[in-house]
Amino acid sequence: MITRRLALSGIASLALPGIGVAQDRFPSRPIRIINPYGPGGASDIISRLVADQMRELLGQPVIVENRPGAGGLIAAEVVARAQPDGHTIMIGNTTTNVLTPLTFRGRPPVDVFIDMAAITRMADLPAVFAVTKDFGPRTMREVIDYAKRHPGDVKYPTPGVATYAHFDMELLAKRNGVEFTHLPMPRGAAPILSALMRNDAQFITLNPAALRPVLESGAVLPIAVTSHERMPEFPNVPTMAEAGFPGIGSISWVAMFAPQGLPPAATTALHRSITQALRAEAVLTSFRRQIITAAPSSTPDDAKTWLMADVAYWRRLIAETGIELAD
Numbered sequence: 001m002i003t004r005r006l007a008l009s010g011i012a013s014l015a016l017p018g019i020g021v022a023q024d025r026f027p028s029r030p031i032r033i034i035n036p037y038g039p040g041g042a043s044d045i046i047s048r049l050v051a052d053q054m055r056e057l058l059g060q061p062v063i064v065e066n067r068p069g070a071g072g073l074i075a076a077e078v079v080a081r082a083q084p085d086g087h088t089i090m091i092g093n094t095t096t097n098v099l100t101p102l103t104f105r106g107r108p109p110v111d112v113f114i115d116m117a118a119i120t121r122m123a124d125l126p127a128v129f130a131v132t133k134d135f136g137p138r139t140m141r142e143v144i145d146y147a148k149r150h151p152g153d154v155k156y157p158t159p160g161v162a163t164y165a166h167f168d169m170e171l172l173a174k175r176n177g178v179e180f181t182h183l184p185m186p187r188g189a190a191p192i193l194s195a196l197m198r199n200d201a202q203f204i205t206l207n208p209a210a211l212r213p214v215l216e217s218g219a220v221l222p223i224a225v226t227s228h229e230r231m232p233e234f235p236n237v238p239t240m241a242e243a244g245f246p247g248i249g250s251i252s253w254v255a256m257f258a259p260q261g262l263p264p265a266a267t268t269a270l271h272r273s274i275t276q277a278l279r280a281e282a283v284l285t286s287f288r289r290q291i292i293t294a295a296p297s298s299t300p301d302d303a304k305t306w307l308m309a310d311v312a313y314w315r316r317l318i319a320e321t322g323i324e325l326a327d
Helices: 002-024 042-058 070-080 094-103 140-149 164-176 189-197 208-217 264-277 281-290 300-321
Strands: 031-035 062-066 088-093 116-126 128-132 155-158 181-184 203-206 220-225 251-259
Touching: 031 042, 031 070, 042 062, 042 088, 042 116, 042 208, 042 251, 042 264, 042 281, 070 088, 070 094, 070 116, 070 251, 088 094, 088 116, 094 164, 094 251, 094 300, 116 264, 116 300, 128 208, 140 164, 140 220, 155 164, 155 189, 155 203, 164 181, 164 203, 164 300, 189 203, 189 208, 203 208, 208 220, 208 281, 251 264, 251 300
Parallel strands: 031 062, 031 088, 155 181
Antiparallel strands: 088 251, 116 251, 128 203, 128 220
């Protein structure tokens, strides 16, 4: 009897490490990627492309949930208050994870700089400045000249107040002594495209992935690009520097974030699966069509260092423009 009890005890002790491994395995259930925008925009495109690859790499469903509104704070709150085990993460960008928290007037529901951590940078998205086909100006200088003659008549839509597009337009207006009218539209790309198609707005800056339908149809015409060099897709369109407006226009980014305090194993698994996804041919092919550049961080620590530098850059532009996000 004693021998039998010892044998059973030995089997139990051998089994315990296996149970612990099973419980600690990541992921152990479906992963949710919270997207702070509606369907159709660049973040939505990128999150769904990457989710498909992560699903195969991790062996668990990876579900994208759209939670638009409040400059990304709705999505950020969902993720920051989730269990810090890596099963709820957020695809964020320049606006949601830098500009909104820096410009929010009052106390936000979560502090993304404290409550969330960057897992990896994912992609860079240069933007285009563009005009509708029925709007007279065809160059950046002509837009400025028109705005000087017609204060406030030039309307531009953006994904919302304190987005990078809002900053770029206000910086352009401020440095050139003109006034534009801002039309914030935080519910995804569709309302923005509709406003341009109806000519309710005449001028825009946004990434080509979001503007692709109206660019391809000719309803909107690119007149400058924010990339450092001309884009192969628009070889006849000057850079902002070439157009005479150096230092204006953003190359926005998309990155993956998680609640602060993730176990190292989950952080490593997420970083590895996302960066591998960004190297998949299906993803790179789609990125090329959308004019998106994959830009993964080599490690999560590198992602944190990069983010701190970007925060410092935007603090300077916020001081210049004075843009605030009302609570």
